[in-house]
Amino acid sequence: MLTVDAIDTFYGEFQAxxxxxxxxxxxxxxxxxxxxxxxxxxxxxxxxxxxKPRKGSIRFQGEEITGAPAHKVVERGISMVPEGGRxxxxxxxQDNLRVGSYNPVARPKAQTQMEQIFDxxxxxxxxxxxxxxxxxxxxxxxxxxARSLMSCPKLxxxxxxxxxxxxxxxxxxxxxxxxxxxxxxxxLLVEQNANKALKVADYAYLVESGKLIYEGDRDSFxxxxxxxxxxxxx
Amino acid sequence: MKRxxxxxxxxxxGVLLVIAAAPLFAESEYLIHIxxxxxxxxxxxTAWAYMARFGLVSLGHGVxxxxxxYIPVLLFNYYGISPWLGMLxxxxxxxxxxxxxxxxxxxxxxxxxxxxxxxLAMAEVVSLAIVACRxxxxxxxxxTLKASEGWADxxxxxxRYFYYIIFAFLLLALYIWRRIDKSRMRxxxxxxxxxxxxxxxxxxxxxxxKMGITLLSAGLTAMGGVLYAQYVTYINPGTISGVGVSLxxxxxxxxxxxxxxFGPLAGSxxxxxxxxxxxxxxxxxxxxxxxxxxxxxxxxMIIFLPRGIVGSISKWLNKxxxxxxx
Numbered sequence: 001m002l003t004v005d006a007i008d009t010f011y012g013e014f015q016a017x018x019x020x021x022x023x024x025x026x027x028x029x030x031x032x033x034x035x036x037x038x039x040x041x042x043x044x045x046x047x048x049x050x051x052k053p054r055k056g057s058i059r060f061q062g063e064e065i066t067g068a069p070a071h072k073v074v075e076r077g078i079s080m081v082p083e084g085g086r087x088x089x090x091x092x093x094q095d096n097l098r099v100g101s102y103n104p105v106a107r108p109k110a111q112t113q114m115e116q117i118f119d120x121x122x123x124x125x126x127x128x129x130x131x132x133x134x135x136x137x138x139x140x141x142x143x144x145x146a147r148s149l150m151s152c153p154k155l156x157x158x159x160x161x162x163x164x165x166x167x168x169x170x171x172x173x174x175x176x177x178x179x180x181x182x183x184x185x186x187x188l189l190v191e192q193n194a195n196k197a198l199k200v201a202d203y204a205y206l207v208e209s210g211k212l213i214y215e216g217d218r219d220s221f222x223x224x225x226x227x228x229x230x231x232x233x234x
Numbered sequence: 235m236k237r238x239x240x241x242x243x244x245x246x247x248g249v250l251l252v253i254a255a256a257p258l259f260a261e262s263e264y265l266i267h268i269x270x271x272x273x274x275x276x277x278x279x280t281a282w283a284y285m286a287r288f289g290l291v292s293l294g295h296g297v298x299x300x301x302x303x304y305i306p307v308l309l310f311n312y313y314g315i316s317p318w319l320g321m322l323x324x325x326x327x328x329x330x331x332x333x334x335x336x337x338x339x340x341x342x343x344x345x346x347x348x349x350x351x352x353x354l355a356m357a358e359v360v361s362l363a364i365v366a367c368r369x370x371x372x373x374x375x376x377x378t379l380k381a382s383e384g385w386a387d388x389x390x391x392x393x394r395y396f397y398y399i400i401f402a403f404l405l406l407a408l409y410i411w412r413r414i415d416k417s418r419m420r421x422x423x424x425x426x427x428x429x430x431x432x433x434x435x436x437x438x439x440x441x442x443x444k445m446g447i448t449l450l451s452a453g454l455t456a457m458g459g460v461l462y463a464q465y466v467t468y469i470n471p472g473t474i475s476g477v478g479v480s481l482x483x484x485x486x487x488x489x490x491x492x493x494x495x496f497g498p499l500a501g502s503x504x505x506x507x508x509x510x511x512x513x514x515x516x517x518x519x520x521x522x523x524x525x526x527x528x529x530x531x532x533x534x535m536i537i538f539l540p541r542g543i544v545g546s547i548s549k550w551l552n553k554x555x556x557x558x559x560x
Binding site: 048050069070071074075079080081082086087088089090091095098099100102103106144147148150151 | 436
């Protein structure tokens with residue numbers, strides 16, 4: 001479904017990604033783990049078209065999307081939940097969701113999509129008129145995920161969804177990711193919390209300072225001695 | 235909510251009615267002149283607030299005022315081209331400059347203070363360019379519009395004509411404001427202001443929306459420049475382009491409240507009236523007194539009433555309504 005092939009991304013002279021390749025198949029949950037500053041967020045931004053890769057190619061559903069602007073990529077069916085959720089604090093919950101269905105593909109379905117989302121997240125339905133800035137941290141992350149569903153994506157990319165949340169809320173977020181997986185969405189999840197992320201993963205990549213270090217399915221990750229000590233704390 | 239919006243519609247209608255009827259009761263030409271200036275600056279600072287209320291604070295709208303003022307005047311003086319066509323030319327030129335400037339800023343992600351600084355520099359560039367083209371523009375001595383009369387040349391002896399023409403332009407600007415409020419553009423621009431990254435990841439085309447509002451604002455501001463030149467019939471780089479007029483445009487909107495549709499109008503009414511008052515009462519005895527006072531008032535406003543006068547009043551009224559209902 002998504003094929004990233006040997007991309008290099010630079011910020012000015014600084015190389016953030018070096019020859020990264022990865023694949024997400026339909027309905028699969030793929031995770032990318034790695035320390036802070038490894039280039040995980042840059043990877044997602046490059047896929048979405050917010051950063052242009054200097055080399056390599058990105059294909060989604062058989063079509064080339066390398067260097068396409070973000071709004072075109074979203075139209076094709078990729079959405080992203082940015083780090084920290086980044087809900088729009090002054091807009092109401094409802095308006096936040098509306099912004100999610102801005103692209104012309106999703107716009108006609110906005111109403112039905114919103115109803116489905118309110119079924120899925122009843123808390124948001126109760127607060128739909130409330131400014132997003134008044135929600136709790138967990139609710140904001142819910143809203144951020146819900147908002148990304150509004151664009152009718154086929155692939156959802158999540159950037160550190162557990163960042164800064166209380167352990168109980170983190171569990172809630174991961175329950176949600178499970179739920180989305182069950183609904184058939186393909187998921188690309190970037191996380192520092194490797195323990196949690198591996199539990200939902202079908203396939204995993206390890207990135208360190210912009211390079212791919214290791215890849216494998218959940219079991220091979222669990223058993224790799226380096227990953228065990230460095231990332232899983234076992 | 236319902237009650238609030240009916241009330242605000244009534245207030246809105248009342249204000250516009252008063253403005254429309256005012257010349258019928260004005261005793262002197264002078265008062266009509268002041269009224270015309272108020273409406274003119276209200277039009278310009280409303281156009282400025284289109285951008286500013288979404289966080290695109292431009293300190294360089296003098297660029298568009300200057301272009302809008304000079305192009306039609308020069309076309310008319312040298313070639314006898316009607317100021318209506320001149321207005322078209324001026325607006326197109328302003329929009330092109332805005333497009334170049336806007337694209338350069340937005341493409342490279344210049345936001346907030348940095349954007350403001352670039353626009354501030356641009357205001358000075360255009361002002362200096364006008365001075366430098368001395369042979370054509372008259373340099374810093376300014377340039378007088380050739381006298382004429384009638385609709386084709388957009389010059390009238392009777393001040394009432396200008397009053398109502400400029401009022402019509404102000405109505406247009408207010409109407410567009412309302413349309414923006416009801417459109418997807420408002421949501422998109424609010425989202426962009428709050429987080430460009432999040433808006434972009436939702437598929438909102440950040441550059442396109444920012445360009446849209448910038449070009450709209452620049453085009454209307456240029457129209458304001460045209461109207462100024464036709465009304466005052468004398469233009470000068472110091473008064474209609476450059477940093478001074480750019481900043482006083484912002485002051486008016488901020489004073490009245492740039493988030494409220496009537497804020498720039500209220501701000502212009504207050505500032506133009508006070509400027510006149512100071513000018514008349516201090517004459518040349520204390521030049522610059524109005525700038526000093528406005529500077530202090532602005533500082534106080536930004537710290538204590540960031541929503542401006544109209545914005546603060548309407549917020550207070552809303553609270554009263556909510557309290558009365560519960």
